[in-house]
Amino acid sequence: MNQFAQAILNGFSQGAIYALLALGYVMIYKATHVISFAQPALMVCGGLFSYHLTAQIGLPFWPGLLLAMILGALLGMAVERLALRPMVGKPVFTLAIITIGVDIVLRIAANRYMGANPRIVTFPDGSRQYEFLGLSITHQRVALIAVTAITVVALVMFFRYAKAGLAMRATALNQETALAQGIRVGAIFALAWAIAGGLATIAGTFVAAGSAGMEQNTWIIALKALPAIIIGGLDSLPGAVIGGLAVGIVESLTAVYQPDVAPFLGANFALVAPYALMFLVLLVRPYGLFGTREVERV
Template identity: 75%
Template sequence: MTDFVQALVNGFGQGSIYALLALGYVMIYKATKVISFAQPALMTVGGLFTYHFTREFGLPFWIGLAFAIVAGAVVGMLVERVALRPMIGKPVFTLAIITIGVDIVLRVLANRYIGSQSRIVAYPNGGDRYSAFGVSISQQRLGLIAVTVVTVVALTLFFRYSRAGLAMRATAIDQETALAQGIRVGAIFALAWAIAGGLAAIAGTFVASGAAGMDQNTWTIALKALPAIIIGGLDSIPGAVVGGLLVGITESIFAVYQPSYAPWLGTNFSLVVPYALMFLVLLVRPYGIFGTREVERV
């Protein structure tokens, strides 16, 4: 039982990273109807911003994270303005392919900075662990979960009560109607990318503050947020959180129990679990757990 609870705790922490990344995917999709494949690069760049601010400039962790969020948001806005804004009106598939190109360019630049050594962001007292009833969790994981909760609450309040949030909701429903009501849809697109860039910076920072740090292959972590948004629903913010946590918890439980109870599945099967879970959910709910069902009239 202790192993199971420990797996749940570890999975909840890892799932928080997936949830932050999934929220970025959903923000962009809701505003532009484009699935952004640039999130892995934005995560890497955001983590490196925090590393640079804390290691090179000597800023405290939380101040460095705040600056990294702003820098990540600026990068997101620049990507939208330079690479995607000129392509408005083109097929969605074309825009998605462009985000792949953006991801490659940003990751090449980030890898030149990383080099052959992993970059580790020092979390304050990150090695300290809290234990109770045989279950332990690091202070770094607690900080990650707390930041994720605060971020989700802030986004919820933003969408429900702010003028910009209401404008984003209107744009997500119908862009032409939003334009007719005087909403600057282009500015909403930029805002969506800025928020996604900031969320990716938070996720990248906590990835870089882990034991392994940030290396040239760390970007693959962000790929697991894709099953999370499909499980939760491409256009659902609660779905992004639930999907991210489900992926993290399922992956952690399989990593603990699969080698003992199903060794015939091979080693590292837990890496495949997010995609298997996605497949099972789509068989039952093709639009995800919280996704909006599209109704077409002919």
Template identity: 35%
Template sequence: MTFFLQLIVTGVAQGMVYALIAIGFVIILKCSEVFNIAQGHFVLIGGYLGWTFLVLLGLPIWAALLAAIATAVIMGLLIERLMLRPMVGKPVLAVIMMTIALSTVLGGVATLLWGAEYKAYHGLLPTIIMKVGTISIPSESLIGLIVSVICVAILMFLFRYTKIGLAMRATAEDLQVVQSVGIKATTVYAVSWVIASVVGVIGGILLGGVSGANMDLANIGLKAFAVVLLGGVNSVGGAILAGIILGMLENVAAGYLDPILPGGGLAQVFPFFVMIIVLVFRPHGLFGLAHIERV
């Protein structure tokens, strides 16, 4: 039983980080119909930014966070203006290839700046061991949970009560109508990329605190896609719930099946099984809207 509860707790904590990354993806998708494969690479950059500001420059954690967010804003704006703006109205494959190319370039930039090295910053985020009964709750996961909840709350507020949030929701609904009432779609796109990049970078700093900054952080982006598909591609709330579900399922499945399987490593591939199952049986996910196509 302890083992099971431990798996659940770890899973929830992990799922929150997935959710955080998935949110960035969903926001871009909602506003601009762009599937951003490079979301995982924002996480990668975030991990290294965390190291740069916390260890290399020795900033206190709040200053490091602010500096990282500022960098993320600039990064998001640049990417939108230089790479995605020319792609408005192009076919799906072209846009996706563009985000893939973006992911490679981001990976290259990370290699260039940080030498693809493993940068650990273990001691910086506090490592208290919280215990509930026999189950230990990793403090990083707890911090991750809090940060994720705060991010989601801010985003919800943004979408509900601000003008730009309203514009973003409207753009997601109908681009032509939005343009006809005088909202600049390009501003909306830019804001959505900035949000995605900031969310990704925050996720990166959280993950960097757990496993150190390294080139493989980007792979978590692929897992986040499973979360997105499970939750429904256009539902922010769905992404959060799906993140937690996937985190738990993944951990439980790996915990019980890995010792039986000859090769193990189920946790790495589990999200992809979920992805296939969702796509075959419920392509619009748990909370997404079904899509009807007309000629």
């Protein structure tokens, strides 16, 4: 029983990273109706921003994270302004392909900075263990869960009470109507990318603060947020959180039990488990658990 509960706890903490990344995907999709494949690069760059500010410049972890979030937000805005704004009006598929190109360019630049050595962000007292009910969790993972919860609450408050949040909700519903109401849709697009860049920076920082640090293949972690947004629904912020946590828990449980229960599936089936879960959800709910059902007349 303790093994099962420990796997759930580990998966929940890992799912917090997927949830942060999934929120970034959803933010961009809600505002622009484009699935951004640049999130892996934004995550890597955000983690490297934190590494440079803390390890190279010497800032403490939390001020370094805050400044890195600002840099990540500026990077997201720059990507939107330079790569996507000139393509407004083009097919959504074209814009999605452009985000793939942006991801490749940014990751090449990040890899040249990293080199062959992992870049590790030192979290203050991060290896300290908390023990309760026979379970254990590190101080770093407790902080990750707390930061994710605070971020989700802040986004909820932003969309409910902030003027910019209300404008973003209006733009997500109908861009033409939002323009008619005097909303600067271009500014909303930039804001969505800025928020996505900040969220990716938080995720990248805590990935870099893990035991493996930030390596040249760490960007693959961000791809696991894609099943999360499909499971939760492409346009649902609560769905992104629930989908991210579900992916983390399923991945953790699979890693613990699959080698004994179904060894014929292979040693690394845990990497495939999130996509298998996505397939099962889509069979039942094609728009995700919380996605908006689209009805078209033909």
